[in-house]
Amino acid sequence: xxxxxxxxxxxxxxxxxxxxxxxxxxxxxxxxxxxxxxxxxxxxxxxxxxxxxxxxxxxxxxxxxxxxxxxxxxxxxxxxxxxxxxxxxxxxxxxxxxxxxxxxxxxxxxxxxxxxxxxxxxxxxxxxxxxxxxxxxxxxxxxxxxxxxxxxxxxxxxxxxxxxxxxxxxxxxxxxxxxxxxxxxxxxxxxxxxxxxxxxxxxxxxxxxxxxxxxxxxxxxxxxxxxxxxxxxxxxxxxxxxxxxxxxxxxxxxxxxxxxxxxxx
Amino acid sequence: xxxxxxxxxxxxxxxxxxxxxxxxxxxxxxxxxxxxxxxxxxxxxxxxxxxxxxxxxxxxxxxxxxxxxxxxxxxxxxxxxxxxxxxxxxxxxxxxxxxxxxxxxxxxxxxxxxxxxxxxxxxxxxxxxxxxxxxxxxxxxxxxxxxxxxxxxxxxxxxxxxxxxxxxxxxxxxxxxxxxxxxxxxxxxxxxxxxxxxxxxxxxxxxxxxxxxxxxxxxxxxxxxxxxxxxxxxxxxxxxxxxxxxxxxxxxxxxxxxxx
Numbered sequence: 001x002x003x004x005x006x007x008x009x010x011x012x013x014x015x016x017x018x019x020x021x022x023x024x025x026x027x028x029x030x031x032x033x034x035x036x037x038x039x040x041x042x043x044x045x046x047x048x049x050x051x052x053x054x055x056x057x058x059x060x061x062x063x064x065x066x067x068x069x070x071x072x073x074x075x076x077x078x079x080x081x082x083x084x085x086x087x088x089x090x091x092x093x094x095x096x097x098x099x100x101x102x103x104x105x106x107x108x109x110x111x112x113x114x115x116x117x118x119x120x121x122x123x124x125x126x127x128x129x130x131x132x133x134x135x136x137x138x139x140x141x142x143x144x145x146x147x148x149x150x151x152x153x154x155x156x157x158x159x160x161x162x163x164x165x166x167x168x169x170x171x172x173x174x175x176x177x178x179x180x181x182x183x184x185x186x187x188x189x190x191x192x193x194x195x196x197x198x199x200x201x202x203x204x205x206x207x208x209x210x211x212x213x214x215x216x217x218x219x220x221x222x223x224x225x226x227x228x229x230x231x232x233x234x235x236x237x238x239x240x241x242x243x244x245x246x247x248x249x250x251x252x253x254x255x256x257x258x259x260x261x262x263x264x265x
Numbered sequence: 266x267x268x269x270x271x272x273x274x275x276x277x278x279x280x281x282x283x284x285x286x287x288x289x290x291x292x293x294x295x296x297x298x299x300x301x302x303x304x305x306x307x308x309x310x311x312x313x314x315x316x317x318x319x320x321x322x323x324x325x326x327x328x329x330x331x332x333x334x335x336x337x338x339x340x341x342x343x344x345x346x347x348x349x350x351x352x353x354x355x356x357x358x359x360x361x362x363x364x365x366x367x368x369x370x371x372x373x374x375x376x377x378x379x380x381x382x383x384x385x386x387x388x389x390x391x392x393x394x395x396x397x398x399x400x401x402x403x404x405x406x407x408x409x410x411x412x413x414x415x416x417x418x419x420x421x422x423x424x425x426x427x428x429x430x431x432x433x434x435x436x437x438x439x440x441x442x443x444x445x446x447x448x449x450x451x452x453x454x455x456x457x458x459x460x461x462x463x464x465x466x467x468x469x470x471x472x473x474x475x476x477x478x479x480x481x482x483x484x485x486x487x488x489x490x491x492x493x494x495x496x497x498x499x500x501x502x503x504x505x506x507x508x509x510x511x512x513x514x515x516x517x518x519x520x521x522x523x524x525x
Contacts, residue, residue, distance in 0.1 A: 032435035032438070042443070
């Protein structure tokens with residue numbers, strides 16, 4: 001097992017190469033960032049329009065819903081920033097270029113994702129932070145030391161949950177020809193993670209808690225900030241749950257890479 | 266021929282189709298929960314003159330139409346412009362716009378079967394959405410055709426930007442968000458605050474989603490009003506067609522293909 005320092009340095013090196021190549025497309029960066037932010041502006045705009053007609057949604061006020069949205073956005077940003085290459089895995093396996101990842105003494109998942117750093121993610125990060133600060137201010141959240149210390153842990157847990165789900169979805173390409181629809185399917189759950197769980201019936205709550213556990217991306221951990229009472233176990237377990245799910249995702253990925261046999265050429 | 270090829274391409278992978286259908290069904294169920302909660306919070310049977318059934322039908326149809334009209338034609342164009350393959354079409358006896366329209370129609374047919382129809386069945390059978398009067402159903406067809414033409418023209422214009430910029434992803438994503446929100450694709454236009462709604466109804470975006478959907482969801486029943494909305498659609502189709510043709514011709518002049 002090589003040290004964390006080794007991997008950090010290597011990551012910076014690989015990503016640095018990628019960024020160097022991207023720098024020739026500066027207009028692309030600006031327009032893509034704008035596109036990413038506009039999508040979220042439209043989604044928040046839709047929430048705003050709906051709240052012109054209702055006082056709350058399943059007991060959640062407008063700033064509380066925005067808080068949930070921002071929490072989800074911040075939790076989903078690392079997927080966009082660091083794991084965006086998962087979307088192109090199906091191209092790499094179908095065209096055979098994936099073979100090169102076997103030839104380095106590195107974990108293939110690490111090597112594969114460190115080839116891109118999706119710059120659009122920084123736009124998301126900025127927008128998410130803005131919405132988070134605004135909603136926290138509106139709600140007058142008391143920033144106790146416990147809440148501050150838990151925040152990176154809970155956001156990290158939420159991130160890792162979604163990253164694991166997407167890694168599993170992308171790994172499907174080792175067994176079936178084209179994993180795009182599976183990725184798009186799992187990616188769609190991102191949007192369902194943003195609403196208060198109270199809107200769903202017990203079946204869907206079960207689904208989002210145990211099967212496709214997107215409830216842990218934002219709704220459960222956000223309870224620490226939205227209620228003043230001590231929340232129940234669902235709010236606490238997200239980091240542990242995330243670690244377990246990530247281990248499972250890595251295991252599936254590794255099984256897949258052993259199974260995949262190149263294109264035969 | 267070209268339509269058939271597009272259709273076959275969208276059927277290639279069966280697993281692909283299953284997940285696409287599953288994804289749209291889950292999406293619609295989530296929409297149902299969301300809007301049920303909104304109506305429960307409002308505490309009245311109608312919000313802004315729309316019953317829950319009408320609103321749910323509206324947002325369900327909006328999703329169904331959105332996926333139906335999403336044919337990724339701008340990405341095909343992007344690839345052809347990037348590689349230079351587009352020149353092949355210049356030597357053939359048809360217009361590139363017409364060729365694009367035909368291949369996009371093939372995709373629409375594929376989407377219709379895999380996404381739109383299952384969505385509609387879910388909406389009408391499982392959720393018992395109210396059926397509209399037959400005259401609205403008949404007039405829905407020209408409204409849908411015009412909405413699609415408008416959507417195609419905008420996608421084509423996005424494709425043409427590939428002559429000028431590397432970033433078709435950004436342009437395409439921006440277009441999608443702006444169109445969905447301002448057309449009443451995310452929230453029915455009836456929910457928007459008044460001065461905003463009046464402006465949005467005249468803009469071209471409303472012609473893409475709000476007009477055909479309102480016909481089926483019972484938002485508009487007066488024949489004169491329907492005729493007005495259809496005429497407005499036609500107006501925007503003509504305006505966009507002229508604008509896009511000009512934009513395309515101006516852009517093609519910039520093209521130089523390596524090894525030509």
